[in-house]
Amino acid sequence: MTPIEFFQDLSNPTLSFLPKALLVSLFSSVICGVIGSFVVLRGMAFIGDAVSHAVFPGLAVAFVVQGNLMLGGAAAGILTAVLVALFSQNRRIKEDSLIGVIFAAAFALGIIIISRSPGYAGSLESFLFGSITGIPMEDVWTVGIGGAGVLLIVAIFGKEFVAVSVDRDMARAVGLPVLWLDMLLYVLVTIAVVLSLQTIGNILVLALLITPAAAARLLTDRLGVMMILAPLIGGFSAITGLYISWSLDFPVGGTIVLVATSLFLLAWLFAPKHGLLGKVRQQRTRVIDNDSHLMKDRFIENHSQ
Template identity: 60%
Template sequence: MTALEFLTAPWEYDFWRRALLVALLSGVVCGVIGSHVVLRGMAFIGDAVAHSVFPGIAVAFVLGLDLVLGGAVAGVVTALLIAVFAQNRRLKEDSVIGIFFAAAFGLGIVVLSTAPGYGGSLESFLFGSILGISDADVLSVAVVGALLLVGTGLLNSRFTATTLDREQARAVGLPVFWLDLALHVMVTLAIVISLQAVGNILVLALLVTPAAAARLLTDRLGAMVLLAPLIGAGGSVVGLYLSYAFDLAAGGLIVLTLTAVFLLCWFFAPRHGLLTRARRTAVPVGERP
């Protein structure tokens, strides 16, 4: 099989086209939202929200409702609770996140114990089912993803101001609490629409890894917000093609591809890569450009 045949052969299948579209959308949306997550050191909340959708999916399964909708409701509720309780500065945000993360997962386990026969759906939820996505799923991801991108564009400067100096942002009249709330909800929705691509266990990587790689490549937020979705979308597509070529799990290969890109950036980034820093250190101070 030639390279061209390899690239075009999967397009004969409807499920492949749907999977590729969702992979692209998830990579772009998570890259944009993830830039703010990485800059604010919010990776833990991404993990917490990813697991907090568990009780919503369990309840939706028991009641015969849409699993993604159930997960979205549970994730948004948890994000709202974290944003509210984290305003008390006697508790660090990671402590509040840990409390609600554990509580949500515990609730999910309790609800799940009342619903025998959930194993198959649970496996899909945990590890992703990107090749089984329907047209309705693609439409949902596209609509929610578009809204998230528009919302991020409108609030980008305010998010940045809050990230750089919260007290200064308050002093100039920015609604810091509501901006925190908006970002938490947007993180939740980005995670929910990506669950089918990589699953609950791996979705944090799609949110954080592209943005972390972009952070190594540039010092400018604007460039980072452009690079992260490119890395996320590109890594998702490459991972999907590798899954097709080797008949292996798509979600896992997407995450491994993104991790490989991050490692390349870690070593070879023009200014902040390990090798670049090592060369700079080896050059005497007087001889540096």
């Protein structure tokens, strides 16, 4: 299938699920790209994995009572995020250890709850691997509005998030409410994860949160530029991944993640300053410069005698 045929299918009324899938993929990529920038900056990739597991009991309860899965997952994830933020203030136990304890317990609770409901297998598969082609229009609105809210909060508290991420002790010393900022950032991570679950599922959602931001981190040292590049990389991965999956009948979520991973590998290799080849080139340049300076010093020394 050519790209032109793909865009023709997007405008085909009988394939109305396809543009909805594209919209949700783009919304999720932008949201995860922005929030993922803070996650990568703070080195807290584990929290994304934790939240994706922690939403499970909320989804299970919502499924059992036939409620809104997105709201159920968000409630459980936010509760878990608040607990992690509270417990992590005790520096005796590291943050990643607390996350491991809490998300494992939450996931186990979700398994028990959902196993008590008949016909849970199909819902569990959808939760694990995503169901982007079956998204109703109201969920598209939910992802769009929720994502806009997340981006607005980041715009308001962005400087504070950066201060806490770079130096928590300094942020606390200048009077910033570190605990509340931690809670707010964890809640935003939770919302980003929940909004993206239908796109690529629970298993792969961490990749959408981390991979584009990690690629952007290799390409720039400026957080503002990184927060622009990460959504662009994620959005390109979503469009390209959806096109490839539609053309070759591949799973959408896995294809999007593999495209994003390919872009990360390209950045890892070719990034001008932090890429592997860029570092080799810089090292060779330093060696050449040192040799030229040494030859110049020897020339001056020989002609001064």
